[in-house]
Amino acid sequence: MKTTCDLYDQYGDQLRVVPPLLNDFGARTSFxxxxxxxxxxxxxxxxxxxxNTPGNGQVLVIDGGASLRCALFGDVIAKEAVENGWAGVIVYGCVRxxxxxxxxxxxxxxxxxxxxxSTKKxxxxxxxxxxxxxxxCKPGDLVVADEDGVLFADPGLIEQ
Structure with a gap:
């Protein structure tokens, strides 16, 4: 996959660029x-x-309402995600x-x-x-993330 910068140069405003707010926490910075x-x-x-379901190389996009009061994602859940084949996670909130x-x-x-x-209710x-x-971001959109940011693309826009 191309970098987010190269994709933006190619597709421009057809992509949805997440404003810079998110930081890298995992060992992978590109996914x-x-x-x-x-x-x-x-x-x-x-x-x-x-x-705990098959990830098949997908990206879990979590809208946590930007809450800073608690973590929605931590090391135990991250290990389960790896075991089940998820490529990455975007958390609009916190990790621990x-x-x-x-x-x-x-x-x-x-x-x-x-x-x-977090709570578990x-x-x-x-x-x-x-x-x-x-x-x-809609289910099925392509998510591309690297050290420069996060892009969302409608399905089929970008050739993988």
Missing amino acids: YGKAVTVKCFEDNSRIKELV DKAMLKTIDLGIKAIGATPRK GEGQVGIPVVINGMP
Whole structure:
């Protein structure tokens, strides 16, 4: 896959560029795949369920409402994501276990880190359009992420 800069040079405003806010937390800084979306606020129940399904090289895009009060994603869930073949995770919120996440072969981008864990009440919606820092992402969109940022593309726009 080309870099986000090269893709933007080629496709321009046909791509949705997530405004810079997300930081790298995983061992992989470049990753891409089809978006699987989840919207949840301070409850990571659906995230835990999703990473335990076959990832098939997809990217989990989590709209956590930009909450900084708790982490939606940590090292235990990251290891499960790797075991199940996920390419990466975009968290519009926080992660935890930052030192461990750096050692896990998974692309992870999030706003920040906090030690506080989320609740587990079984709340959240899967497979719906989400918004990450103002940019919409639909299930099935192509997600491309690297050190320069994150792009969302409609299915079929970019040849892989």
